[in-house]
Amino acid sequence: MNIIISSIDYILNWSRANSLWPLTFATSCCGIEMMQTVASDNDIARFGSEVFRGSPRQADLLICAGTITYKMAPVLLMLYEQMPEPKYVIAMGACTCGGGMFAETSYSVVNGIDKIIPVDIYLPMCPPRPEALIDAIRKLQDKIKKESVLHRKEFVNAHTSALKENNKMLEVKGGA
Numbered sequence: 001m002n003i004i005i006s007s008i009d010y011i012l013n014w015s016r017a018n019s020l021w022p023l024t025f026a027t028s029c030c031g032i033e034m035m036q037t038v039a040s041d042n043d044i045a046r047f048g049s050e051v052f053r054g055s056p057r058q059a060d061l062l063i064c065a066g067t068i069t070y071k072m073a074p075v076l077l078m079l080y081e082q083m084p085e086p087k088y089v090i091a092m093g094a095c096t097c098g099g100g101m102f103a104e105t106s107y108s109v110v111n112g113i114d115k116i117i118p119v120d121i122y123l124p125m126c127p128p129r130p131e132a133l134i135d136a137i138r139k140l141q142d143k144i145k146k147e148s149v150l151h152r153k154e155f156v157n158a159h160t161s162a163l164k165e166n167n168k169m170l171e172v173k174g175g176a
């Protein structure tokens with residue numbers, strides 16, 4: 001039985017890892033570097049990830065590029081929930097990973113999107129260069145190739161309660 005599951009995992013993971021379709025989503029300056037990653041100099045088509053989709057229902061990779069404010073947080077959550085499983089998240093930039101330069105001075109910036117959605121790969125820096133984003137995508141590919149369908153479920157479920165708790169917090173701050 002284990003041999004069958006391992007073989008199915010291997011085939012599914014190999015195809016998923018090599019055909020990640022990112023959602024077109026950027027909120028500030030990091031988005032410019034994300035756009036540059038698709039251009040010919042960097043060309044993420046080499047890794048099967050150039051098909052940026054306009055709809056979350058056709059995407060399986062959310063590259064969150066830029067600052068997320070409390071006002072924007074429910075939109076991020078909605079987009080994530082509309083993506084079909086299995087779905088993956090790269091937090092791109094210091095602001096996305098932990099609030100960046102706004103972490104201690106701004107009342108409106110969420111200090112890390114992992115308070116809203118589960119994050120697979122953290123990519124700090126301000127801003128990360130396209131080469132760094134490509135490296136993050138390669139690391140995500142490695143992660144996908146190693147994981148099992150069962151472990152993926154555990155990973156997502158581990159974040160469910162935190163996500164709901166923080167969603168309540170977001171409603172309070174968003175309305176303030």
Ligand code: SF4
Nearest residue numbers: 029093094095126127
């Ligand atoms: S990490 Fe730097 S470049 Fe990226 S959104 Fe924040 S301020 Fe802009």
